[in-house]
Amino acid sequence: MRSAIKFKTLFGTLASKNLRTYLQTCGSLLKTLTENRRIAVGMALHGHLIKIGLSSERFIAIRLLIMYLDSRKSDEVSEIVKGFDGFDSTVHNCLINASIQWGNLNEARRLFDEMRERNEVSWTALISGLMRCGRVDESMWYFERNPFHNVVSWTAGISGLVQNGLNVEALKLFLKMLGSGVRPNDATFTSVVRACAGYGEIGWGMSVLGLIVKTGYEHNLSVSNSLITLCLKMGEKALARRVFDQMEKRDVVSWTAILDMYVGAGDLREARRIFDEMPERNEVSWSAMIARYSQSGHPEKALKLFLQMIQSGFIPNRSCLASILSTLATLEALRVGMNIHAHVVKIGFEKDVFISSSLIDLYCKCGETKDGRTAFDSIPEKNVVSWNSMVAGYCLNGQMEEAKELFDSIPAPNNISWNTMVGGYLENKQFDKVFEVFNEMLLCGETPNISTFSSVLSGCASIASFEKGKNLHGKAIKHGVQYDVFVGTALADMYAKSGDIESSKSVFDRMPEKNEISWTVMIQGLAENGFAAESLFLFEEMKRTSTVAPNELMLSSVLFACSHTGLIDEGLRYFNSMEAVYGTKPKGRHYTCVVDMLSRSGRLVEAEELLKSMPFQPESNAWAALLSGCNRHKNEEIAERTAKKLSELAEKNSSGYVMLSNIYASAGKWTDVMEIRRLMRDRGLKKSGGCSWVEVRNEVHCFYSEEASHCQLAAIYDMLQLLRVEMLAIEE
């Protein structure tokens, strides 16, 4: 927006200013337009410059060349290139840079090789360009053959290594540079400090700091900025703040760095305060704040800030677009997301891996896997994140075959890829596949992490697989993650579901950090394993000692525990205070628990009253609980009404029929039982089958009550028969 205004005033000032100033203004305007991808405006300016005969001024022509190279307008590029009187090294260098940026390495080399005179800029362009593309070895090959060993090329090598995460190599190169007698400058120190921060070794940082002070660079803006990051990486927040406070001049980078410090500590309020107070903001500062809101679970705030940013006239760059698309994915805001997508296509960013991965995520989270796949297929150079996003998208929508097929074709899966598959099978309740993929993962030599363990252990909990669970516990100990919140919770759940409440409790007690799920799992585990008093005690302890708020599931367990220990009045007290104290309206299952509790103890009238007073349809289980209470406490009158109610409900699902038939059976009313079975047959209802299983040598064998499904069923029955005969023989 600003550049457009600048552009308009430019025409007016032509006459009044001298030519040199005018050209410089045009040049810097072209630069701004290129950076902000306002190519249409740039082309208009180009047309104007042709008209007034200034377009072939060298300085302008190079700016135009860079603009057209950047926007890949090849016709315009060749037009400009023709205008040059042969290729001088500057033009060559521009072309080399562009070729590298487009990933056309051969072209870059060809250009480099055909040059008559390679100056230091050409060498540095190739070295840093190759580094930017991650081709470290090739870059170093040129680095070693570079005849111009000046600060700039040394710094290009060092910073390139840092950008590729090779911090130690960067530091080694820095030492070599010092040895060769070349003096480092501010740019060198900035990169070296970043290398120290990445290396995480405090000693290096301090030595470099000493050198910086000695050479008098400690008040340089860039160096100070990188020092702030170094302090933050080493966990020295106070020191970072001191460096910031002592700076003579601060820029957006300094402010953004210190902003990120507060955000990183989880103090979004202080971060926001700093953000609001920053004397200068640019699109990066906005992006930082937006990204952090999004990552910290405040997507609405992120979106609001994004809108404010646009209104303030800032143009979102790649990072910001990637963040906001991810935010919209979280919010499942398909409409807005599609608008942004259109914008992204318009400015030619749709091939950016960060943006396209977010787009995949957006479409998949909104249930549109086909559109997600289209976004995926249109990425020319996919990275592992692109693949993972698509696989995760399929998992999310239950398309596990597609997910597995795509997963198998990932060129270099990382542990997130594996974890996505493991988690996907878990979410879709294909537990056998959870273990299958997990084993495959181990065979491939991939190291399981916290996420892996928590998923696989949840799988064990779901099928109550004690053997596998214990085995995994061992592995978790080996990896030192057994008391992590996620892993610990999954372990406690697995042990509780397998009936080993001792082990469950011992893991739980040792977890330093417990979240809502951890407490829920343990309270539930105790209640369901018959440790009602302990369950209630733990619930009270949680309220006393933690910040976790009681949830519906915990209250179900609490009521269940009360019901099973006969603490009727206690249970009623919990139940009646659910809304007022715990802020949750009782759901069907809570009513069922209370009805069951009252019925068991013979308070049948109260139970029936409660059922009648419910604001919504009770679960059929609740009627069944009452009926079974009537049976036990011999109340024919209520029993009759309840049975009637239950058979009405039974019209809709089979469980009512089954319960009713069981109750009649236990009362010996066989004609009624047969009548119900007949009704079920007539309506085509089937009892959902029971299932039990045993684990033998790490394999789970299932047995269903209705169908003969096991492949060795005949052999198993033979063996049973044999055992029975032997047992009878012993008895005799």
Next chain:
DNA sequence: CTAGGGTTAG
């Protein structure tokens, strides 16, 4: 040649 911000799993 340089510092701050970006995507995926749990």
